[in-house]
Amino acid sequence: MIDLMKIIIADDHALFRDGLHVLLQALGQVQVVEARNRREIEAHLKHGDVFDLLLLDLDMPGIANSDGVKRICESAPQTAVIVISGNDAGYVVKACMDAGAMGFISKSSGSKVMLAAIQMVLAGERYVSSGYFDKSSEHALDHSSTATSISPRQQQIWQMLIDGKSNKEISIALSLSESTVKQHISALFRKLGVHSRTQAIQKAHLEKM
Amino acid sequence: MIDLMKIIIADDHALFRDGLHVLLQALGQVQVVEARNRREIEAHLKHGDVFDLLLLDLDMPGIANSDGVKRICESAPQTAVIVISGNDAGYVVKACMDAGAMGFISKSSGSKVMLAAIQMVLAGERYVSSGYFDKSSEHALDHSSTATSISPRQQQIWQMLIDGKSNKEISIALSLSESTVKQHISALFRKLGVHSRTQAIQKAHLEKM
DNA sequence: AACCATATAGTACAAAAGTACTAGCTATAA
DNA sequence: TTATAGCTAGTACTTTTGTACTATATGGTT
Numbered sequence: 059m060i061d062l063m064k065i066i067i068a069d070d071h072a073l074f075r076d077g078l079h080v081l082l083q084a085l086g087q088v089q090v091v092e093a094r095n096r097r098e099i100e101a102h103l104k105h106g107d108v109f110d111l112l113l114l115d116l117d118m119p120g121i122a123n124s125d126g127v128k129r130i131c132e133s134a135p136q137t138a139v140i141v142i143s144g145n146d147a148g149y150v151v152k153a154c155m156d157a158g159a160m161g162f163i164s165k166s167s168g169s170k171v172m173l174a175a176i177q178m179v180l181a182g183e184r185y186v187s188s189g190y191f192d193k194s195s196e197h198a199l200d201h202s203s204t205a206t207s208i209s210p211r212q213q214q215i216w217q218m219l220i221d222g223k224s225n226k227e228i229s230i231a232l233s234l235s236e237s238t239v240k241q242h243i244s245a246l247f248r249k250l251g252v253h254s255r256t257q258a259i260q261k262a263h264l265e266k267m
Numbered sequence: 268m269i270d271l272m273k274i275i276i277a278d279d280h281a282l283f284r285d286g287l288h289v290l291l292q293a294l295g296q297v298q299v300v301e302a303r304n305r306r307e308i309e310a311h312l313k314h315g316d317v318f319d320l321l322l323l324d325l326d327m328p329g330i331a332n333s334d335g336v337k338r339i340c341e342s343a344p345q346t347a348v349i350v351i352s353g354n355d356a357g358y359v360v361k362a363c364m365d366a367g368a369m370g371f372i373s374k375s376s377g378s379k380v381m382l383a384a385i386q387m388v389l390a391g392e393r394y395v396s397s398g399y400f401d402k403s404s405e406h407a408l409d410h411s412s413t414a415t416s417i418s419p420r421q422q423q424i425w426q427m428l429i430d431g432k433s434n435k436e437i438s439i440a441l442s443l444s445e446s447t448v449k450q451h452i453s454a455l456f457r458k459l460g461v462h463s464r465t466q467a468i469q470k471a472h473l474e475k476m
Numbered sequence: 477a478a479c480c481a482t483a484t485a486g487t488a489c490a491a492a493a494g495t496a497c498t499a500g501c502t503a504t505a506a
Numbered sequence: 507t508t509a510t511a512g513c514t515a516g517t518a519c520t521t522t523t524g525t526a527c528t529a530t531a532t533g534g535t536t
Contacts, residue, residue, distance in 0.1 A: 070375065071375055072374075072376055072377040072378070073283070073286065073287070073290075073351070073372075073374050073375075073376060073377070073378060073381060074282070074283060074286060076377060076378040076381075077283060077285065077286015077287060077289065077290065077378075078282070078286060080289045080290070081282075081286065142282070144280065163282075165282050165283065166279065166280055166281055166282075167282060168281040168282070168285060169281070169282060169285035169286075172282060172285075209481080209482065209483090210482095211482075219465060220465075220469065221469060222463065222466035222467075222468070222469040222470075223465070224463060224465075224522075224523090225522075225523070225524095226522085234483090234484075235484075235486080236485095237484085237485050237486060237487085238484050238486095240523080240524070240525085241483080241484080242482095242484095243523085243524080244525065244526090245482090247524080247525095252431070253525095254431065254492085254523085254524080255523080255524095256428060256429075256431040256432070256464055256465060256468060259431070259465060260429065260430060260431035261431075263472060418511085418512060418513090419512095420512075420513065421512090434493070434494095435492085443514075443515090444515055444516080445515095446514085446515050446516060446517085447513070447514050447515055447516095449493075449494070449495085450513080450514080450515080451512095451513080451514095452493085452494080453494070453495065453496090454512085456494080462494075462495095463493080463522085464494095
């Protein structure tokens with residue numbers, strides 16, 4: 059905590075970046091740079107400087123899902139990554155942590171939680187928004203034995219639903235039969251407990267209520 | 268600018284509220300209260316205090332669309348409302364300003380723009396993110412003669428698409444025939460230039476790229 | 477080895493969604 | 507007045523979506 063810390067703030071919303079920027083002053087000696095998309099993050103990382111921490115907005119252009127997090131984590135193993143997201147549903151949190159993130163903070167968290175999380179992560183500990191545990195325990199009650207997770211293929215297709223793609227478009231993009239796409243979608247719906255793609259999209263966008 | 272200003276920050280994300288809170292210190296003498304949903308806003312407003320300014324996140328629970336903005340504006344005519352939103356598409360901006368907002372700021376704006384906008388609005392002027400004009404001029408090029416706006420009914424049904432409702436559910440909720448619902452949806456799709464409800468949902472969520 | 481989840485692909489069918497019409501009513505703009 | 511646009515509702519039709527099966531292959535667990 060004594061030496062200068064180098065931190066990247068990655069978020070496409072300038073207001074949010076500015077807010078974080080000010081909050082980070084409370085940590086003491088920090089050098090903060092900002093990034094508005096994946097390209098800017100990678101530009102910073104490849105510039106030779108070694109950063110201590112990357113605060114990564116999950117809803118940012120070029121990131122979108124845990125695959126983006128994974129790429130970033132692998133390309134900068136020296137840098138601790140904390141994912142910040144408005145969607146703190148269990149599967150999102152799990153996917154990000156599995157992808158190599160050192161922390162996950164919900165946008166619903168306050169600045170005190172934020173700072174504590176950063177200090178914990180900088181000390182080498184992993185940190186996950188406590189809301190995660192609240193929700194996953196509720197989840198356990200709901201789904202009882204069906205504590206199934208969404209498979210990579212299902213997540214990939216889920217994202218394409220969110221992007222407004224039709225079954226045919228998905229099948230062409232992934233070189234699959236339409237039948238297979240339907241199978242994956244049905245399996246996804248079963249896990250989410252929904253019966254239409256619009257409901258699946260809503261689940262993805264807003265488990266943050 | 269000499270007397271104490273009373274401001275409400277309304278956003279469901281604590282981190283964003285904290286960031287704004289700090290930024291607002293730059294205005295000098297300000298008294299800031301926070302609200303996490305519509306109920307908390309109304310509680311503040313009905314408490315008897317007169318507020319000078321309400322910074323209102325459009326993506327907040329209980330607000331969702333310009334109807335929410337309208338209700339707030341009408342219930343507190345003494346308070347200037349600035350809408351803050353990640354979606355700064357033309358129709359969203361227009362709907363909010365028509366609903367009685369004094370300003371519209373994109374989340375992509377920086378803190379300097381933010382502060383300038385607030386000062387402008389407190390001085391009695393209306394302010395709209397300049398990005399609006401950029402986009403609306405592009406829009407004019409794209410749609411040429413078809414600069415049609417989304418009607419209230421269409422917006423209402425659009426919101427229900429986003430909520431994952433089926434045509435049947437919408438028709439029951441609004442006491443309409445399914446045929447009428449389909450007609451409204453087709454009209455909406457024509458204006459948005461899409462051919463499926465999932466694409467319409469995507470348009471709603473992300474014209475912010 | 478037996479079992480399970482995943483991924484693939486097919487058939488078949490029912491339900492929902494989307495489009496294209498017509499048509500009457502209202503309100504507003506040219 | 508004549509358009510124009512919205513809101514309503516209907517019919518008719520095609521396409522898409524969603525479900526329920528079967529079936530094969532793979533990789534991991536017990």
